[in-house]
Amino acid sequence: MGRYNKRGLILAVDMGNTNIVIGCVDEDNVCFEERISTDHSKTEIEYAVLFKTVLEIHKINAMDIDGAIISSVVPPLITVISEALCKVTGIKPLIVGPGLKSGLNIMMDQPRQMGSDLIVDAVAAIKEYGAPLIVIDMGTATTFSVIDENKNYIGGAILPGIKVSIESLVAKAAMLQRISFEAPKHVIGKNTNDCMQSGTIYGNAAGIDGMVLRMKDEMRGHYGMTKEIKVVATGGLASVIVPHCKTDIIVDNELLLKGLKIIYDKNVE
Numbered sequence: 001m002g003r004y005n006k007r008g009l010i011l012a013v014d015m016g017n018t019n020i021v022i023g024c025v026d027e028d029n030v031c032f033e034e035r036i037s038t039d040h041s042k043t044e045i046e047y048a049v050l051f052k053t054v055l056e057i058h059k060i061n062a063m064d065i066d067g068a069i070i071s072s073v074v075p076p077l078i079t080v081i082s083e084a085l086c087k088v089t090g091i092k093p094l095i096v097g098p099g100l101k102s103g104l105n106i107m108m109d110q111p112r113q114m115g116s117d118l119i120v121d122a123v124a125a126i127k128e129y130g131a132p133l134i135v136i137d138m139g140t141a142t143t144f145s146v147i148d149e150n151k152n153y154i155g156g157a158i159l160p161g162i163k164v165s166i167e168s169l170v171a172k173a174a175m176l177q178r179i180s181f182e183a184p185k186h187v188i189g190k191n192t193n194d195c196m197q198s199g200t201i202y203g204n205a206a207g208i209d210g211m212v213l214r215m216k217d218e219m220r221g222h223y224g225m226t227k228e229i230k231v232v233a234t235g236g237l238a239s240v241i242v243p244h245c246k247t248d249i250i251v252d253n254e255l256l257l258k259g260l261k262i263i264y265d266k267n268v269e
Contacts, residue, residue, distance in 0.1 A: 008066030011089060012260035014117055015072035015081055017140040018163070019236065022054055023254075024065070025261040030254045032058045035236065038074060047084035055088070068093035069264040071116040071256070094267055096120060101266045105152045117256065118145050118156070124259030125232045126151050129250065132225050134215055136208065136249070137256075138235035140164055144211060149225055157211060162204055162237050166196070181240050205244035208233075212247045 009031070014021040016038060023033040034054050042050075055062055068091045072078050078095060085093050094100060096116040104123050108114060117137065122145050125135045135145040142159040160168075162181070170176050179196045187202050189195035212231055219225045233242050234255035242249045252258075 009060070009064055010261055010264055011065045011068040011085065011091075011093075012257045012264070013068070013070045013081060013085065013093070014120065014256045014260065015070065015074050015077055016117065017074060018161075019139070020081070021256055022051060023257040024055075024058070024060055025257050030257050031060070033254060033257060034058075038077070040074075040077065042080070044080045044083040044087065047081060048087040051084060051088050062089050065089045065091065067091060067264055067268065069096065069260045070094070071096040071120050071260060073115045073117055094264060096260070096263060100263065102263050103266055105150075107152050107154050114153075115143075118143060119153075120259035120263065121145060121234060121255050122147055122153050122259075123262050124255045125252075127262055128252065128255075128258065129230050129232055132219060132227055133230040133232060134212060135255075136212075136231065136233040136235075136238070138162065138233065138237045138241065142204075142208075142235075144215065146215060146219065148219070148223060149227055154223070157215075159207070159211075162200060162241070166200055169196075181237065183244055201241065201244055204241050205246075208241065208249075209245050209247045212249070 010025045012023050012025055018038055019035040020038050021035055024031040036050055068085050068089060070081055070093045082093050102119050102123055104119055106114060121135050121137050125133055126147060131147045131151045132149045133147050137143045140161045142161050144157040146155050148154050170178055179193055182197060183201040184194040184197045187198050189198045216229050219229055231247060231249045233249050233251050234253055238251050242251050
């Protein structure tokens with residue numbers, strides 16, 4: 001059996017469909033954040049080696065870690081990752097899900113179907129930026145989470161992720177090749193590469209602008225919200241897309257790790 005500790009340095013892991021985000025958080029800040037590929041074929045010892053290597057790169061002794069917490073949208077890997085963390089740290093990690101306090105009031109038809117990453121993002125965003133707000137997470141899917149003035153999670157939207165979309169396009173269109181995620185000089189491309197980059201970068205930026213505008217209109221009209229509605233974005237490609245949005249959006253790449261630390265503290269007090 002592992003051990004639970006209450007305070008100090010926390011190892012936080014968010015398991016997504018494409019990447020696993022791993023980082024250490026203390027009482028004041030995120031010490032580091034790294035991404036490794038999600039791989040269903042890896043064993044717990046292989047993941048343990050990866051986690052230990054990441055800690056060593058950042059000069060953190062595994063024995064200095066006082067707690068661990070996992071959020072995951074990949075149920076088959078939860079046990080594998082949990083056991084891997086326990087091997088490295090000797091700590092049994094908390095798992096975000098039913099039975100764990102988040103402090104978030106979820107006003108959805110089927111709250112148990114919500115991805116734990118959405119819950120973690122919302123918890124962190126509310127603490128950092130207040131409410132009402134819209135939280136955008138750009139991962140395998142691009143998700144929108146809407147928080148009302150009373151800090152209730154009232155709904156959202158899910159779009160195909162940017163990488164998923166471009167990989168599908170390349171797979172289905174024989175003459176289209178993979179591109180780098182860089183903005184071309186002009187929206188109107190003059191060659192295939194520039195056209196694809198324009199559609200990927202500017203197209204997704206415009207889509208985010210449009211969704212935010214529609215959501216804000218509905219929040220004010222249907223829900224009667226009167227306060228300023230902030231928009232926060234996180235995820236691997238947020239810093240690539242958001243600079244090209246015309247909407248005022250805050251980029252916070254540490255949102256998930258901050259949220260995991262908040263939820264950890266709520267459950268060990």
